[in-house]
């Protein structure tokens with residue numbers, strides 16, 4: 001069958017220019033009925049721009065869209081939804097204080113019938129859930145749901161509006177392996193019903209596991225679309241970057257004696273945050289310590305307590321040989337603490353501000369230069385240009401506003417900014433989220449080099465391959481408590497995933513017991529490292 005015959009959604013010769021960049025350059029893409037179609041490409045290649053155009057969030061300068069062969073123009077996402085196109089953003093767009101069912105029906109029901117028919121809505125949500133493995137209790141409040149459950153709500157929301165094409169922006173970036181498997185199952189189930197799935201991903205293994213066809217973008221253009229049967233990881237990388245995937249061999253390390261960060265029996269909490277209890281862990285200079293955990297089990301709270309954002313009720317936090325428990329965020333930063341925040345939009349960046357202004361956030365040394373009589377803007381701009389260069393951030397210059405960077409390039413900038421403060425201790429939450437495979441390898445190299453030079457890193461990552469590959473040892477957060485350390489060499493993603501759900505299956509148990517000979521779970525102090 002020809003593309004024309006089966007095409008449910010088509011972009012034809014789409015071009016879109018932003019100031020200084022041709023983000024989409026004569027891009028054509030066909031999504032067939034009932035296929036899973038992946039879009040891959042380096043950071044800044046133009047993937048999100050194309051998705052925004054397909055969903056009516058942005059308008060092309062040139063080119064046309066067709067739905068089932070008919071030309072359409074989407075002035076708004078509403079028009080796209082009416083034409084059967086739905087999109088799930090990476091940053092979920094749900095109201096935390098409302099129950100699932102209201103989140104799903106708001107907008108859809110009121111538009112159709114002018115009123116909310118709660119029993120009918122709940123029944124329909126349950127039906128969609130059963131059909132596609134998207135189970136979630138319609139009466140639960142969204143704020144209480146896990147990341148995986150929220151994503152299911154977003155997908156249900158799209159299906160509730162009768163979407164024929166569902167677009168997902170890096171849907172697996174926030175999920176742990178078991179949830180990824182579950183999501184891919186749901187996508188296959190949608191395909192079986194003739195619904196088309198278009199998804200962006202940087203994880204080539206998942207792309208090869210799930211997609212029927214794969215479109216590769218590079219520098220605003222489509223390099224090609226390949227059938228799954230003809231695709232390999234190296235072949236895709238070749239198309240994406242014009243070269244082979246970088247290989248980052250792990251290196252043996254020797255942590256130093258000096259302590260970078262030490263928590264002793266820390267308890268902390270705030271009204272809207274899960275409490276942490278009795279958390280003890282040590283990160284030595286020259287060591288990367290992983291802190292694994294499913295969202296909501298306390299790992300983010302541990303990071304926030306160390307940073308000084310979450311009040312500590314009991315216990316102590318030490319940076320080097322200083323007890324910093326009573327100190328504020330700025331003082332801790334002055335002592336050499338840096339942080340790559342989990343949510344770069346809420347805590348990491350001011351999107352409307354220029355990159356040089358973003359460089360100043362939390363940089364006590366450079367801020368000092370601004371407070372003095374002679375504002376050294378030049379030094380700040382030079383430092384910004386240095387981060388852009390060293391971390392290969394695709395941006396026109398230091399004056400570019402942060403929102404004009406692609407997601408992966410924003411992440412690289414935040415990473416580089418924090419490293420540029422030359423910290424002694426780094427809190428790294430999902431440090432490579434959204435960056436392409438080449439950039440990930442580069443950021444890993446930066447982290448390992450800094451570690452070898454004596455940096456102490458406490459790492460949280462939803463990417464368990466990354467957590468295991470980078471960490472020397474790993475702790476596991478579960479229900480607000482932390483156990484470990486476990487040598488990373490004894491872990492596989494599956495085993496670690498089991499420990500994160502509180503399951504102590506045979507393999508995982510063996511790994512933990514091996515580590516426990518030296519350290520009682522819950523205490524990091526006993527292993528004499």
Ligand SMILES: Nc1ncnc2c1ncn2[C@@H]1O[C@H](COP(=O)(O)OP(=O)(O)OP(=O)(O)O)[C@@H](O)[C@H]1O
Pocket residue numbers: 018019021022023041042043044045046047048049050394403404405406407408409434436
């Ligand atoms: N609102 C905007 N203003 C100016 N430039 C923009 C804007 N949005 C995107 N760009 C630029 O367009 C190009 C393509 O960005 P896009 O977000 O589509 O890339 P991407 O392939 O999705 O990248 P990533 O993998 O990092 O998410 C980039 O150079 C980016 O800086």
